Amino acid sequence: MGTKASRKNFYMEIRKSPGRFLSIFFIVALGVAFFSGIRSSEPSMRITGDAYFDGANLMDIQVMSTLGITEDDIDAIEKVDGVELAEGSYSSDFLCNTEDKQYVFHVMSLTDEVNEVSVSEGRLPEKTGECLMDADMGYEVGDKIVLTSGTEDPLEDTLKTDTYTVVGLGSSPCYVSIERGSTTIGSGSVSAFMMVPEETFALDVYTEAYVKVEGASDLTAYTDEYDSLVSGVMARIEEITGERGEIRKNEILEDAQEEIDEGRKELEEGRAEADQELADALAQITDGENQLADAKAQLESGRQQLEAGKEKLISSQNEIDSAKSQYESGLSQWKAGQAEYESGLAEYNASKPAAEEEIRQGEGKLQASRQELDKNWEEYQSFLDYIAQMDTTVSDAEQKVQELTAELSRYEEDSEAYKECAAKLEKAKTKLAELQGTRDTAKSQAEGMLEGLNAGETAYRAGVQELEAAKKQLSDGAAQLEAAKSTLDATRAQLDSAWNQIQSGQKQIDDGWAEINAQEKNLESGEAQIAENEAKLADARKEYESGKAEAEQELADGEQELLDAEEQLADVEDPEWYIYDRSNLVEYDGYGENADRMRAIGRVFPVLFFLVAALISLTSMTRMVEEQRIEIGTMKALGYDRFAIAAKYLGYALLATVGGSIVGVLIGEKILPFIIIYAYGILYQHISEILVPYAWSYAIQASAAALACTMLATLFACYKELGEQPASLMRPPAPKIGKRVFLEHVTFIWKRLSFTWKSTVRNLMRYKKRFFMTIFGIGGCMALMVVGFGLRDSIYEIADIQYEEIQTYDGSAYLQENVTEEDRENLDTFMKEDSDIERYMDAYMMNVTLEHGSDEHDAYLTILADPDKSEEYFSFHDRISKEEYRLSDHGAIISEKTAKLLNAEVGDTIRLKDEENGSHELTIEHICENYMGHYIYMTPSYYEEVTGAEPEYNCILFQTDESFSKEEMEEAGEKIVARDEVLSVSYMHDIEKQLDDMLGSLNLVIVVLIVSAGMLAFVVLYNLNTINITERQRELATLKVLGFYDREVAEYVYRENILLTLIGALVGVGLGKVLHLFIIETVEVDAAMFGRIINLPSYIYSLAFTVAFSLIVNGVMFFKLRKIDMVESLKSIE
Amino acid sequence: MDGFVTLRNVKKIYQMGEVQIMAAAGIDFEIQRGEFAVVVGPSGAGKTTVLNILGGMDTATEGEVLVDGEDIAKFSQKQLTAYRRDDIGFVFQFYNLVPNLTALENVELALQICKDPMDAQTVMEEVGLGDRVANFPAQLSGGEQQRVSIARALAKNPKLLLCDEPTGALDYNTGKSILKLLQDTCREKGMTVILITHNSAIAPMADRVIHIKNGKVEKIIENEHPVPVETIEW
Secondary structure, eight states, X not given: OOSHHHHHHHHHHHHXXXXXXXXXXXXXXXXXXXXXXXXXXXXXXXXXXXXXXXXXXXXXXXXXXXXXXXXXXXXXXXXXXXXXXXXXXXXXXXXXXXXXXXXXXXXXXXXXXXXXXXEEEEOOOOSTTEEEEXXXXXXXXXXXXXXXXXXXXXXXXXXXXXXXXXXXXXXXXXXXXXXOOBOSSTTSBOOEEEEEOGGGBXXXXXEEEEEEETTGGGSOTTSHHHHHHHHHHHHHHHHHHHHHHHHHHXXXXXXXXXXXXXXXXXXXXXXXXXXXXXXXXXXXXXXXHHHHHHHHHHHHHHHHHHHXXXXXXXXXXXXXXXXHHHXXXXXXXXXXXXXXXXXXXXXXXXXXXXXXXXXXXXXXXXXXXXXXXXXXXXXXXXXXXXXXXXXHHXXXXXXXXXXXXXXXXXXXXXXXXXXXXXXXXXHHHHHHHHHHHHHHHHHHHHHHHHXXXXXXXXXXXXXXXXXXXXXXXXXHHHHHHHHHHHHHHHXXXXXXXXXXXXXXXXXXXXXXXXXXXXXXXXXXXXXXXHHHHHHXXXXXXXXXXXXXXXXXXXXXXXXXXXXXXXXXXXXXXXOOEEEEEGGGSTTHHHHHHHHHHHHHHHHHHHHHHHHHHHHHHHHHHHHHHHXXXXXXXXXXXXXXXXXXXXXXXXXXXXXXXXXXHHHHHHHHHHHHHHHHHHHHTXXXXXXXXXXXXXXXXXXXXHHXXXXXXXHHHHXXXXXXXXXXXXXXXXXXXXXXXXXXXXXXXXXXXXXXXXXXXXXXXXXXXXXXXXXXXXXXXXXXXXXXXXXXXXXXHHHHHHHHHIXXXXXXXXXXXXXXXXXXXXXXXXXXXXXXXXXXXXXEEEEEEEXXXXXXXXXXEEEEEEEXXXXXXXXXXXXXXXXXXXXXXXXBTTBEEEEHHHXXXXXXXXXXXXEEEOTXXXXXXXXXXXXXXXXXXXXXXXXXXXXXXXXXXXXXXXXXXXXXXXXXOHHHHHHHHHHHHTSTTEEEEEEHHHHHHHHHHHXXXXXXXXXXXXXXXXXXXXXXXXXXXXXXXXXXXXXXXXXXXXXXXXXXXXHHHHHHHHHHHXXXXXXXXXXXXXXXXXXXHHHOOTTBXXXXXXXXXXXXXXXXXXXXXXXXXXXXXXXXXXXXXXXXXXXXXX | OOOSEEEEEEEEEEEETTEEEEEEEEEEEEEOXXXXXXXXXXXXXXXHHHHHHHTTSSOOSEEEEEETTEEGGGOOHHHHHHHHHHHEEEEOTTOOOOTTSOHHHHHHHHHTTSSSOOOHHHHHHHTTOTTOTTOOGGGSOHHHHHHHHHHHHHHTOXXXXXXXXXXXXXXXXXXXXXXHHHHHHHHHHOOEEEEEESOGGGGGGSXXXXXXXXXXXXXXXXXXXXXXXXXXXX
């Protein structure tokens, strides 16, 4: 494209024909998107998985040992080259019984640095009794879980407690899918895991060690680099196991020896102790006997004392009696005294009133004389007062005299005053003399009065004395009486105290008697006691004898045990170390296998897609070059060289392809892996983050392939044209020579064909490239759809076929482990009488491991108690020939997939692995159709022949009434499970549903396939039709000129299209079938066999879709046909 | 009286963006039944346009096109298709045979859709290809292919045979023989034939010669005595 003009021409070409450009662009985009998208799903799955594992610090290596792993072992592992860290952990399986089901839980201890649990609800357990429960199990935070041991060893050997509270729910990277692995207890399969703190375990040594490999997290899981890094470290760990095993063994031996020694010591101690105890017991017995003898002697002396007491009591009674009679005489004396006193008292009382009257009279007289005396005294007194007054008056008068005398002295004699005064003095002196006279008379009167008074006083005193004497007489009498009275009273008191003494004496005697009686009773009970104790002693002696015998036995046993232990010690084997990589984790490999399966799908589907895309580009480009024949000729004629001319077309293709590739890679590598991983997410719920990085290698592969295809196609198309001379290029191409087709030689058909059909057939044959392309395109998309629908069939059908055609019973009831014969019979009767149960059969079902050569696989060993009736529960038949098989005593029937995985065929001998008793060999008699799970069926007698043991039937297969609905069936089942003998009941329809859920994840993948196929079909048909029409525009215009109606012209084209579509569809059916088989075989999981058959409706749907796409495209074409301009297309030859 | 074919003021205008191109600027002529008419004119004069309109492959923008009394200018697409199918035989410059049908089958292709067809084999014999019926177009020479083309047109028993430069891609002698075949057909079967050519030399063989120039009829010449083709040389 050297020149400006040619560049312009190039761009104009694209603008002029956007349809062609876009069709190449889109078909390349589609092809590249599908190719790189599906292919990069595989690495994206690995990367997604790896990110999840690294995020949760999933261990790389798991180390286990038959003798457990010690701290030292872990240190030793950590020192191994390439080990980043090692951490010990505990785990063990336990049973959990709920109302109607028994589950097995895998209990693990929490680890710090590896296998991080992600908590979805609640928190991590922190102390014993708490646990984190598997989020898929349906428990809720706060629920209680009670575990029981599934083995003979008690749970307490391993765990500190059996009751746990769920404190959190979560998931562990050890379980990527919903599978939880198998176990040796219970139903054989683990239902859920449980995380507990490390200290919950009561074990001395770790059960396993988790190892992280240095640099492993930088590598992607499931890749060879990762595997080789890990296996190198595993090999190095393996190297130290011998040494570690030796150490561990010695440790155990030492411990055991120590224990034995200790045991021996204990035994000796026990022996001594027992001897001591026995001696003590004997001593006690003798002691008891002595005590008894003492007691007897005591009893005797007691009896004697009692007798003495009795005698004493009798003498005391006599004394009391004499005291009583003494008292009686005293009492009568006192009574006489009393009478005397009373008569004295009466006398006194009689004389007393008269005396008293006399006294009173005397008193009255005395009173009166007294009063008189007192009056006289008063008179005297007042007279005295008068005298005193007189004295005063006298003294006053003397005073006055003196005064007047004095006064007179002062006055001149004879003076008037003097005279007057002297008169006065004189008067006063007279008066004084008068007064002195009166007073002296009065004084003598007073002395007379005093004398009279003193005489009266003396008389009165004599009267008083007389009266006092009388009074004294009276009171003396009373005092005498009083004295007599008090003497009597004293006597009385004496008597009374004597009486009291007598009474108390009597009481003492009575008490004495009572005591004696009590003592007698005591003595009697003492005697009884002694008798009893004697019996007891006899027993004790007997006991002692037996105890002695027992102790001797025990000691002997202990001795034996010690000897056994010593013997066992000699038998201790070297510990076996097991070193696993992550593939030992449940379903870890499954995820990788799913990625591999995606790769398998990625190998087939996109290639097909891509081929179609390449073919489309080839036709488009060829067509383009052919169309521009004249232009090429002109350019050549103008002197452009070949490359310059080809560059236009190459550039055109390049641009469309590169553009399409980029768009395809960008979209396809993001969307397709996302959808696919999302779909698988249903299986791997806990892988939360989907990583879809661009896988550049696939992008480059796809783009390079697309580029190569289109460029080669363009070159190829150009090459032909460029080789010709310019002149011939300017002329119309030599028309293709019409050829007779093979069918024309089959004249009887050819003749019958209408003219238009003949033309159609010839047309088809003429454009061979277009013919094959269309067939391939339509066939391809038909095949893709057939595969898509077929996958659905294969996957969805299996549940139906498995549980409706192969295992036809409704459910199975698992028995308790410890059922007795009696329980069994009871249950048998119950089942017989239960009207809901149409029929039932005992069976033995156990998960076993089968081996054939180096192949090994688990299967359910199923032994039917009554093989003759097996067809009522199972249908054993060949998948293809449908030939029915019967169980016989000559061999086992094995399920198809199991046989395939074991690489075994009919007549081969396989081994039934039995770790305890060695493997048993058995012969495969038939291989039967089976889709879900792995089974090996045997008759009881063949089982016995193979293993030498009789089967212990552990479950009952039952069939309810045919007309029962699901609910009724479950009701019948509930009745069975309600019985004590039954552990759990499982229904086939439950499994069916579970299965459907699980397989639903593939649905989305299938939808992707169908949609992609549809898109492909559409693009292919549209392209081919467009090319077809433009190529034949002239021919079609001619038809129009000839007067063909639009419909007839369309029919002329459609006839070919319909024929091509049908042929393509037919090819698609074949191709689809082959592809389907291939994909089914690669997609299949180990646990199941998918159906190999595609159902008719799937073909019909695919065909319908293909035809529908074809119709839509043809519908669009109709308008294109109508637009063909007769005039323009006939004007000249292009 | 109107002719068998009458064009009155037929205009065909192509709108090419802003520019109007008038391919036919009002053409008027009449052709009687059974006539051999030749339309001549230089390239781009509008003669093909006229033929296309007459053949029902194109519609007139304006004017009347009466064929056997019917104005096909007013026909719908469907009526036009029916008209092409039943009334018109078309012979192309480049034959336009369907390459993967034998000569006979190419004739049959036309026959199977029309009401009153002739026998294909007979027609093939009439055009002188009775022994080449089983050959594919690619196995035939140009003249032979054009004969097949004419046979295909004739077999429909059309009212009107339209020929667009039927000799344009043929050498002189072959062209002559084709023209002879057409003239003979006209004379013997009373078929109305309209032939377009830029070669005015062949005009003497026609009953009527219509000269077209710049989208208009320049002149119409009626030959009282048309000459046989053999006598014409150019």
